[in-house]
Amino acid sequence: MAGVEERPFPPGDYDVVVVGSGPGGLQTSYSLRALGVRHAVLSADEEPGGMFRRFPVFERLITWTKPDAPFERGTREYEWYDHNSLLAEEPEARALVPELMDRTSSMPSRPEMEAGLRAFAERTGLEIRYGCRWEGTRREDDGLVLVTSDGEYRCRAAVFAVGVTEPWKAPIPGVEEALHYTETGEPSRYAGQRVFIIGKRNSGFEVASGLLPWASQLVLASPRPVEYAILGRSVVRARYLEPLDEYSRGGAGAFVVDVAIERIERTGSGFRILTRGTTWPGELIFEAEQVLVATGFKTPLLDLPALGLATVADGRIPALTPFWESVSVPGVYFAGNASQGSPGLRKQGLASNSTSVNGFRYNAVVLARHLAETRFGVRAEPRKLERDEVVPYLLSELARAPELWVQKGYLARVLTFDGEIRDEGIVPLEHFVDEAGPDAVAVAIEMDGKATIYPAVYVRSSGRLVERALPSHPTHAFDSDDHRRELESVLGPLSR
Amino acid sequence: MPDGRDLADNLARLSLFADLTRPELEALAHTVDEEVFADGQRVLRTGLSGAGFFVILEGEASIQVDGETRWTLGPGDFFGEASVLTGEPPSADVVAKGLLRCIVVAGPDLERFLLERPHLLLRLLREEAHRLRTALEWRA
Numbered sequence: 001m002a003g004v005e006e007r008p009f010p011p012g013d014y015d016v017v018v019v020g021s022g023p024g025g026l027q028t029s030y031s032l033r034a035l036g037v038r039h040a041v042l043s044a045d046e047e048p049g050g051m052f053r054r055f056p057v058f059e060r061l062i063t064w065t066k067p068d069a070p071f072e073r074g075t076r077e078y079e080w081y082d083h084n085s086l087l088a089e090e091p092e093a094r095a096l097v098p099e100l101m102d103r104t105s106s107m108p109s110r111p112e113m114e115a116g117l118r119a120f121a122e123r124t125g126l127e128i129r130y131g132c133r134w135e136g137t138r139r140e141d142d143g144l145v146l147v148t149s150d151g152e153y154r155c156r157a158a159v160f161a162v163g164v165t166e167p168w169k170a171p172i173p174g175v176e177e178a179l180h181y182t183e184t185g186e187p188s189r190y191a192g193q194r195v196f197i198i199g200k201r202n203s204g205f206e207v208a209s210g211l212l213p214w215a216s217q218l219v220l221a222s223p224r225p226v227e228y229a230i231l232g233r234s235v236v237r238a239r240y241l242e243p244l245d246e247y248s249r250g251g252a253g254a255f256v257v258d259v260a261i262e263r264i265e266r267t268g269s270g271f272r273i274l275t276r277g278t279t280w281p282g283e284l285i286f287e288a289e290q291v292l293v294a295t296g297f298k299t300p301l302l303d304l305p306a307l308g309l310a311t312v313a314d315g316r317i318p319a320l321t322p323f324w325e326s327v328s329v330p331g332v333y334f335a336g337n338a339s340q341g342s343p344g345l346r347k348q349g350l351a352s353n354s355t356s357v358n359g360f361r362y363n364a365v366v367l368a369r370h371l372a373e374t375r376f377g378v379r380a381e382p383r384k385l386e387r388d389e390v391v392p393y394l395l396s397e398l399a400r401a402p403e404l405w406v407q408k409g410y411l412a413r414v415l416t417f418d419g420e421i422r423d424e425g426i427v428p429l430e431h432f433v434d435e436a437g438p439d440a441v442a443v444a445i446e447m448d449g450k451a452t453i454y455p456a457v458y459v460r461s462s463g464r465l466v467e468r469a470l471p472s473h474p475t476h477a478f479d480s481d482d483h484r485r486e487l488e489s490v491l492g493p494l495s496r
Numbered sequence: 497m498p499d500g501r502d503l504a505d506n507l508a509r510l511s512l513f514a515d516l517t518r519p520e521l522e523a524l525a526h527t528v529d530e531e532v533f534a535d536g537q538r539v540l541r542t543g544l545s546g547a548g549f550f551v552i553l554e555g556e557a558s559i560q561v562d563g564e565t566r567w568t569l570g571p572g573d574f575f576g577e578a579s580v581l582t583g584e585p586p587s588a589d590v591v592a593k594g595l596l597r598c599i600v601v602a603g604p605d606l607e608r609f610l611l612e613r614p615h616l617l618l619r620l621l622r623e624e625a626h627r628l629r630t631a632l633e634w635r636a
Contacts, residue, residue, distance in 0.1 A: 222526065276518075276519045278519045278520065310597075314502075345544070347545065347546030347547075348546040433544065434537075446546075467545060
């Protein structure tokens with residue numbers, strides 16, 4: 001390892017400090033650097049990759065990267081087909097994950113993903129102070145002080161990209177005797193065993209799918225039923241539904257049950273799990289050799305709650321504004337997986353898609369620009385449009401903009417009409433809807449309660465906001481003649 | 497309220513959920529989302545489609561029409577159901593007054609949410625009747 005003096009970002013004063021070297025930290029630092037914002041990047045790890053250096057346990061991601069797609073690699077449109085690469089301006093740093101895939105699956109393996117992130121850090125020449133652990137935080141004057149294993153860092157704003165990576169067990173009596181998802185280990189150790197898995201979200205189903213060839217019996221249990229009938233809105237990804245398929249066809253090899261777990265007891269050879277039905281009346285007692293707790297993770301917040309940081313979801317996720325700032329502690333921002341703490345407008349119940357790289361890579365780009373503009377007065381000159389460019393441009397965004405398609409209902413393309421027509425870029429829709437300003441239009445992709453995807457247009461004219469849903473289309477061709485006519489009619493005088 | 501058990505505990509304290517058994521409360525705590533709003537952040541928006549059903553756990557919210565506060569809501573109060581059940585966008589803004597913590601039921605899920613919990617539905621109906629009566633008395 002290099003000597004301490006050769007490492008970048010020694011303790012001191014910085015405009016922004018970014019904590020973390022996973023995808024969220026890398027994307028934030030890249031985007032801040034592109035805007036010229038002076039910042040330090042600190043990481044407790046020794047190399048980039050964050051959670052992908054260790055997870056998922058069964059080494060296969062749930063988000064696709066398709067090496068061949070209707071658009072060329074390296075184009076903006078291609079990003080929709082590659083949900084795992086980070087974003088860069090320089091061609092040699094774009095779409096790196098597909099280069100590294102062996103095409104066994106359209107979902108990259110964990111090592112392929114980790115290699116993609118490492119390649120991104122190398123090819124963009126990002127500087128990171130590795131082996132520097134954030135240990136505490138305090139307010140001082142107008143800013144923050146981050147106490148680390150290397151010393152103190154003063155900054156005006158801090159971006160925590162520390163993942164949602166701290167194993168979390170639901171508080172069930174006896175749960176301390178059970179293994180967490182992260183401690184699953186080799187599947188062969190479960191050969192011939194009855195395994196009781198607590199949690200029916202992706203990690204629970206991932207483990208269950210991975211253990212199907214080994215365990216003699218699997219039980220997946222949690223209070224909430226699995227919703228998978230509407231695939232586009234299902235929390236659990238289709239590729240993990242194999243245990244549910246087995247259960248729904250009968251037999252006793254796999255059970256997927258809706259129960260509150262009252263207690264876990266040790267027995268001579270394993271465990272007894274006492275449960276009570278949540279969607280049916282009655283009690284069930286299960287016997288199993290192993291209990292695995294797949295109730296998720298929490299954001300490692302350290303002492304931030306003591307500074308007044310509000311959280312949701314059992315204290316696991318910070319509660320955030322549309323620009324990912326803590327709702328209760330100004331100057332504290334989050335990037336990466338924890339940016340799910342801002343759900344957005346939740347129209348028809350659809351929350352932001354910020355728990356995976358495809359969503360939060362865009363958040364980081366938007367966050368960097370927001371920090372540059374609001375805290376450091378750095379504003380890139382917006383592109384100006386001619387009036388006859390407006391409709392074709394908005395239609396092409398609705399048809400293909402990866403930011404809008406990935407962050408449905410959360411990110412929007414915004415144009416302002418204030419003498420000139422300016423492209424204000426990609427903006428959180430909630431911010432647009434709630435802010436006053438000049439005449440403007442925002443376009444977004446949304447999804448209704450039945451998972452129908454449709455384009456939405458928001459026009460702000462003389463301070464009044466009008467919302468209009470445009471028709472859906474079976475092949476998502478939102479730039480059709482019908483859409484053009486409807487968009488022109490919604491824009492009214494703005495398009496003429 | 498640091499964890500899921502506590503969310504169930506907190507729900508148990510609200511009159512709307514008073515008839516639910518402990519396992520039902522736990523299922524409920526896993527079914528709803530929790531959200532915290534910053535001071536001044538809008539929760540419900542006049543004229544905007546796709547609203548949800550909110551129940552206040554902590555803090556206060558003001559009901560505003562044209563920027564003017566008409567009413568203040570506190571813990572246990574709920575809003576958004578009129579918009580969801582009629583399919584019409586909200587006719588008022590609801591704005592956080594200080595830090596506001598709510599549970600949220602997504603609009604498309606509300607009908608089933610209520611039908612699966614008839615006692616809750618009855619309590620909701622009683623409250624609606626009470627509100628209607630108050631509104632009529634005001635008008636008189």
